[in-house]
Amino acid sequence: MASNICLYLLFSYITTILHFITLAQSDNYIIHMDLSAMPKVFSNQHMWYHSILSQVTTTNKNLNATSSKIIYTYSNAMNGFSANLSPQDHESLKNSPGYVSSIPDLPLKLDTTHTPQFLGLNPYKGAWPASEYGKDIIVGLIDSGVWPESESFKDDGMTEIPSKWKGKLCQFDNSDHSSFCNKKLIGARYFNKGFLETYPDFHSPNTNTTRDVVDGHGTHTSTTAAGSKVDGASFFGYANGTATGIASMSRVAMYKAIWGSEKEPVGISSDIIAAVDAALSDGVDVLSMSIGYDNIALYDDAVAITTFAAMEKGIFVSTSAGNGGPSFQSLHNGAPWVINVAAGTSDREFHGNLTLGNGVSLTGLSSYRGNFSATNIPVVFKDRCENFQEVIPFKNKIVVCEDKNESVVSSQVSNVFLAGAVGGVFISNVPQQYLSHLLKNPVPAIFINKKDGEIVKDYIQKNSNSSKIQNMSFMITVFGAKPSPKVDSYSSRGPSYSCPYVLKPDITAPGTSILAAWPSKVPVFLGTEDYNNFNVLTGTSMSCPHVAGVAALLKGAHPDWSPAAIRSAMMTTSDILDNTKQPIKDIGNDNKDATPLALGAGHVNPNRALDPGLVYDAGVQDYVNLLCALNFTQQNITAITRSSSNDCSKPSLDLNYPSFITFVEAGNTSVRTTREFHRTVTNVGEGKSTYVASITPIKGFNISVIPDKLVFNEKNMKLSFKLKIEGEKVTKKNEVSFGYLTWNDGKHVVRSPIVVSTPKFDL
Numbered sequence: 001m002a003s004n005i006c007l008y009l010l011f012s013y014i015t016t017i018l019h020f021i022t023l024a025q026s027d028n029y030i031i032h033m034d035l036s037a038m039p040k041v042f043s044n045q046h047m048w049y050h051s052i053l054s055q056v057t058t059t060n061k062n063l064n065a066t067s068s069k070i071i072y073t074y075s076n077a078m079n080g081f082s083a084n085l086s087p088q089d090h091e092s093l094k095n096s097p098g099y100v101s102s103i104p105d106l107p108l109k110l111d112t113t114h115t116p117q118f119l120g121l122n123p124y125k126g127a128w129p130a131s132e133y134g135k136d137i138i139v140g141l142i143d144s145g146v147w148p149e150s151e152s153f154k155d156d157g158m159t160e161i162p163s164k165w166k167g168k169l170c171q172f173d174n175s176d177h178s179s180f181c182n183k184k185l186i187g188a189r190y191f192n193k194g195f196l197e198t199y200p201d202f203h204s205p206n207t208n209t210t211r212d213v214v215d216g217h218g219t220h221t222s223t224t225a226a227g228s229k230v231d232g233a234s235f236f237g238y239a240n241g242t243a244t245g246i247a248s249m250s251r252v253a254m255y256k257a258i259w260g261s262e263k264e265p266v267g268i269s270s271d272i273i274a275a276v277d278a279a280l281s282d283g284v285d286v287l288s289m290s291i292g293y294d295n296i297a298l299y300d301d302a303v304a305i306t307t308f309a310a311m312e313k314g315i316f317v318s319t320s321a322g323n324g325g326p327s328f329q330s331l332h333n334g335a336p337w338v339i340n341v342a343a344g345t346s347d348r349e350f351h352g353n354l355t356l357g358n359g360v361s362l363t364g365l366s367s368y369r370g371n372f373s374a375t376n377i378p379v380v381f382k383d384r385c386e387n388f389q390e391v392i393p394f395k396n397k398i399v400v401c402e403d404k405n406e407s408v409v410s411s412q413v414s415n416v417f418l419a420g421a422v423g424g425v426f427i428s429n430v431p432q433q434y435l436s437h438l439l440k441n442p443v444p445a446i447f448i449n450k451k452d453g454e455i456v457k458d459y460i461q462k463n464s465n466s467s468k469i470q471n472m473s474f475m476i477t478v479f480g481a482k483p484s485p486k487v488d489s490y491s492s493r494g495p496s497y498s499c500p501y502v503l504k505p506d507i508t509a510p511g512t513s514i515l516a517a518w519p520s521k522v523p524v525f526l527g528t529e530d531y532n533n534f535n536v537l538t539g540t541s542m543s544c545p546h547v548a549g550v551a552a553l554l555k556g557a558h559p560d561w562s563p564a565a566i567r568s569a570m571m572t573t574s575d576i577l578d579n580t581k582q583p584i585k586d587i588g589n590d591n592k593d594a595t596p597l598a599l600g601a602g603h604v605n606p607n608r609a610l611d612p613g614l615v616y617d618a619g620v621q622d623y624v625n626l627l628c629a630l631n632f633t634q635q636n637i638t639a640i641t642r643s644s645s646n647d648c649s650k651p652s653l654d655l656n657y658p659s660f661i662t663f664v665e666a667g668n669t670s671v672r673t674t675r676e677f678h679r680t681v682t683n684v685g686e687g688k689s690t691y692v693a694s695i696t697p698i699k700g701f702n703i704s705v706i707p708d709k710l711v712f713n714e715k716n717m718k719l720s721f722k723l724k725i726e727g728e729k730v731t732k733k734n735e736v737s738f739g740y741l742t743w744n745d746g747k748h749v750v751r752s753p754i755v756v757s758t759p760k761f762d763l
C-alpha cells in the first residue's frame with residue numbers, strides 16, 4: 001500500500017535528507033568550551049571564542065584558513081560556539097586552551113479543539129481555573145515558525161505581558177519589532193545561519209523571517225499548546241467547533257530553526273542550539289520541542305545538551321518520542337531531564353451515514369469532504385471487489401465490498417471508483433492513515449464494521465436488483481468513540497537508545513488527527529492547492545505540545561514546582577484505563593494492552609496532575625550522578641553540564657524517577673536476579689497523610705516495597721523507600737513484563753510503572 005506509506009510520511013513529519021541541495025566542502029561543528037579557562041582579558045565569552053578561532057586560522061598560514069568562520073556563539077544553552085571549519089583548523093582548535101570537545105553539526109527530524117475536553121479540562125473545576133488558563137506562563141517552541149495572522153494568536157482579553165519576559169525581538173518579513181507580536185504571540189525569532197552554511201545552494205526569499213511559510217508545523221504545534229479560543233473552526237466540515245489550545249491564556253514565543261520545504265523540512269544542530277540559547281535568555285517557562293535525533297549519544301544530541309541547561313534554569317521541556325513505531329527502541333529524546341511524549345488517539349471520529357432503501361440508517365468512518373447529492377442509487381455487493389472485468393455496470397451505482405484482509409482496502413477503493421461508481425461502502429476495519437489519505441483525495445466512501453456489513457449484505461440479498469441506497473451524508477463528527485484513547489502504531493517505543501536505565505516514553509497524549517491552526521498560504525495537503533486556516537495532523541509532534549500546555553497549567557498553579565516535580569505529577573496521576581474501563585490498548589501491537597514501553601506511565605490527566613499527593617523530585621546533581629554512572633568521560637559530561645568540575649563521587653543509575661525498568665538476560669538457565677531501586681518522595685499534598693504501597697504483580701517475579709507505609713507529618717516532608725525485584729523466571733527475547741507500584745492515602749493515587757524486560761530487542 002504505497003499510498004499509505006506516503007501519507008504516513010506526510011502526516012507524521014518524517015523526513016529524509018534534502019535532495020535539492022548540495023553540501024558545503026568544509027564542515028560545521030559545535031565546539032564545547034570550558035568557561036573557567038577563559039583569560040581575564042576577555043570581557044565576555046563571545047570575544048574569547050572569536051579570538052580563539054582567529055588564532056587557529058592564522059597558525060595554518062599555508063592552508064586556506066580564512067574559510068573557517070564562526071556561525072554562532074552560545075552562552076545559555078551551552079558554553080561554546082558553532083563554526084564552519086576546515087579539517088586542519090578543526091584539528092588545531094583541539095589544542096586551544098579551554099577546548100572540551102566537538103560534535104558535527106547534524107540535521108534532525110521534525111517529527112480543535114476537542115482534545116482539551118477529551119483530557120477532562122473544563123472552566124469550572126481543575127487545572128483551567130486553578131491556573132487561570134496558564135496566564136503568566138510563557139511557552140517557547142523550537143519549530144518551523146508561526147503564521148502571526150492566525151486567529152489563534154489574537155490576544156483579546158489577555159493581561160499585560162509578564163515583566164519577567166526579556167525577549168525584544170519579533171522578526172517577520174525582514175523587519176524587527178514587528179507589529180505582528182501582541183500579548184499572545186510575545187516573541188518571534190529565526191535561526192538560519194547553520195542551515196544556510198550547510199546548504200549554501202538553498203535560495204528562498206523567505207529565509208529572514210519567523211513566518212511559517214514552508215510547512216505549517218510550528219503554527220500547528222504552538223496553537224495546540226497555547227492557542228487562543230477560536231469559534232467556528234473546522235476542517236472542510238469535519239471537527240467543527242471552537243478551537244482552543246491547552247493553556248489558552250499562556251503566551252507563545254516562537255524560535256524558528258526548521259527550514260527547507262514542506263516535503264523535506266530540516267533542522268540543524270547549530271541553529272537548534274542558538275534557538276534554545278535565545279529562549280533561555282528571553283525567559284520562557286516551558287519549552288516544546290517536537291524534534292529529535294535518532295540513535296545518538298546524549299553528549300552528541302543538541303536537544304539533550306541544551307535541555308540540560310533549561311532544566312537547570314527550572315524550565316520544563318516537553319519532547320516528542322518520534323514516529324518510528326511500533327518497533328522497540330525506536331524512541332528518540334531519551335534524556336532523563338526532559339519529558340518524552342508518546343501519541344494516542346482521541347474519542348473523536350469522522351463519519352458518513354447511509355440510509356438503505358428499507359429506511360435503515362447506518363454510520364461508519366469517512367473523510368469525504370465533497371458535496372454528495374445523489375438519491376435512491378442502485379447498490380450492488382461485489383465481495384472482495386477484485387479484478388472487475390467490466391466498467392460500465394457500476395456507473396451510477398454504489399458498490400459494497402468486503403475485505404477479508406485489511407491491507408486490500410486501498411485497492412478496493414481504487415477499483416470501485418475507477419469502475420465509475422458514484423459511491424462505495426467498505427466492510428473493513430480501515431486504518432486511520434488511510435482515512436487521512438482519502439481526505440486529501442476525496443471519494444464518497446464509507447467504512448462500516450462487520451456487524452453493519454451483515455445488515456447491508458442481507459438487505460441486498462433480499463431485494464436483489466431493486467436494492468437501493470436512499471441517501472449518503474458526510475462531514476459528521478462523532479464523539480465518544482470506544483475504546484479510546486489507544487496508543488497509535490506510529491508512536492515510537494522504548495527503551496531509550498541513549499539511556500535505557502530510565503524508562504521512556506514517560507507519558508502519552510493525543511497525537512492522532514489533531515485540529516489546530518494552519519498558515520492560510522500553505523496548502524493543507526502537500527502537492528495540492530487546498531487552503532484552510534486549520535489543519536488536521538497526526539504524529540508525536542502533536543502530542544508533545546499537549547503536554548507542554550498541561551505543564552503551563554501546572555506551572556501556573558504551582559510556580560514553585562521543579563521540572564521533575566511537574567513531570568512526576570503528570571506521570572503518577574495519568575490514566576492507564578480507557579473509556580471502557582479496560583487497560584489502554586496498543587494499535588501497533590494488535591490492540592493488545594499497551595506496555596509502558598509504548599504508553600509510558602499512562603495517558604495524561606491534567607486535573608488529577610494538579611493534586612498528585614506525592615512527587616519524585618530530582619535536581620542537577622541527581623542527573624550528574626546518572627551521567628557519571630553511564631561511564632562517560634569527564635569531557636562528555638562537561639559537554640552536557642557545561643561545568644568542568646562534575647562531582648562523580650556518587651555515580652548511580654538509580655535516578656529518583658517515578659518509574660522503574662530493569663533488564664534480565666533471556667536464556668534457559670535459571671539465573672536468580674535481584675534489583676533494588678531507591679526512591680524519595682515529597683509530600684506536596686496538604687498536611688499529614690499516611691500512604692500505603694500496593695503492587696500489581698509481575699508473573700515470575702517477587703516485588704517488595706520497604707517500608708510499605710509512609711507517614712508524612714507535614715507538607716514538603718520527604719520520605720524514602722526501597723523497591724526490590726527478585727525472580728528466577730527467564731524472559732523470552734522481546735518480552736515486556738510489567739506491573740505497577742501504587743501509593744495510596746485514601747485521597748491520592750500515586751502510580752508508577754515497573755518494567756522487566758530483556759536488554760536486547762530484535763529490531
Ligand SMILES: *[C@@H]1O[C@H](CO)[C@@H](O)[C@H](O)[C@H]1NC(C)=O
Pocket residue numbers: 062063064
Ligand atoms: C584559497 O581560496 C581561494 C579562493 O577561494 C582559492 O583561489 C585558492 O586556490 C585557495 N588556496 C588554497 C591553498 O587552497
Ligand SMILES: *[C@@H]1O[C@H](CO)[C@@H](O)[C@H](O)[C@H]1NC(C)=O
Pocket residue numbers: 174204205206207208
Ligand atoms: C537575509 O539576511 C542576510 C543577513 O542579513 C542577508 O545577507 C541576506 O541577503 C538576506 N536574505 C534575503 C533573502 O533577504
Ligand SMILES: *[C@@H]1O[C@H](CO)[C@@H](O)[C@H](O)[C@H]1NC(C)=O
Pocket residue numbers: 240241242
Ligand atoms: C458542527 O456541524 C454540525 C452539522 O452542521 C452541527 O450539527 C453541529 O452543531 C456543529 N458542531 C458545533 C460544535 O458547532
Ligand SMILES: *[C@@H]1O[C@H](CO)[C@@H](O)[C@H](O)[C@H]1NC(C)=O
Pocket residue numbers: 353361362363473476
Ligand atoms: C447518522 O447515523 C447514526 C446511526 O444510524 C444516527 O444516530 C445519527 O443521527 C446520524 N447522523 C446524521 C447527521 O444523520
Ligand SMILES: *[C@@H]1O[C@H](CO)[C@@H](O)[C@H](O)[C@H]1NC(C)=O
Pocket residue numbers: 369370371
Ligand atoms: C459544495 O457546495 C457548496 C455550496 O454550494 C460550495 O460552496 C462548495 O464549493 C461545494 N464543494 C465542493 C467540493 O464542490
Ligand SMILES: *[C@@H]1O[C@H](CO)[C@@H](O)[C@H](O)[C@H]1NC(C)=O
Pocket residue numbers: 404405406407408
Ligand atoms: C493480506 O494481504 C497482504 C498483501 O496482499 C498479504 O501479504 C497477506 O498475506 C494477506 N493476509 C491474509 C491474512 O490474507
Ligand SMILES: *[C@@H]1O[C@H](CO)[C@@H](O)[C@H](O)[C@H]1NC(C)=O
Pocket residue numbers: 464465
Ligand atoms: C438482475 O439484473 C441482471 C442483470 O441486468 C439480470 O440478468 C437478472 O435477471 C436480474 N435479476 C432479477 C431477479 O431481476
Ligand SMILES: *[C@@H]1O[C@H](CO)[C@@H](O)[C@H](O)[C@H]1NC(C)=O
Pocket residue numbers: 375471472473
Ligand atoms: C440526506 O441525508 C441528510 C442527512 O441526514 C439530509 O440532511 C438530507 O436532506 C438527505 N437528503 C435527501 C435527498 O434525502
Ligand SMILES: *[C@@H]1O[C@H](CO)[C@@H](O)[C@H](O)[C@H]1NC(C)=O
Pocket residue numbers: 629630631
Ligand atoms: C560502567 O563501568 C563499570 C566498570 O567497568 C561497569 O561495571 C558498569 O556496568 C558500566 N556501566 C554502564 C552503564 O555501562
Ligand SMILES: *[C@@H]1O[C@H](CO)[C@@H](O)[C@H](O)[C@H]1NC(C)=O
Pocket residue numbers: 100101102103299300633635636637639
Ligand atoms: C566523548 O568522549 C569521547 C572519548 O573520550 C571523545 O572522543 C568525544 O569527543 C567526546 N564527545 C563529547 C561531545 O564530549
Ligand SMILES: *[C@@H]1O[C@H](CO)[C@@H](O)[C@H](O)[C@H]1NC(C)=O
Pocket residue numbers: 666667668732733
Ligand atoms: C529456551 O528454550 C525454548 C524451548 O526449547 C526455546 O524455544 C527458546 O528459544 C529458548 N530461549 C532462549 C532465550 O534461548
Ligand SMILES: *[C@@H]1O[C@H](CO)[C@@H](O)[C@H](O)[C@H]1NC(C)=O
Pocket residue numbers: 700701702726727728729
Ligand atoms: C517469591 O517469594 C516466595 C516466598 O518467599 C518464594 O517461595 C518464591 O520462590 C519467590 N519467587 C520468586 C520468583 O523469586
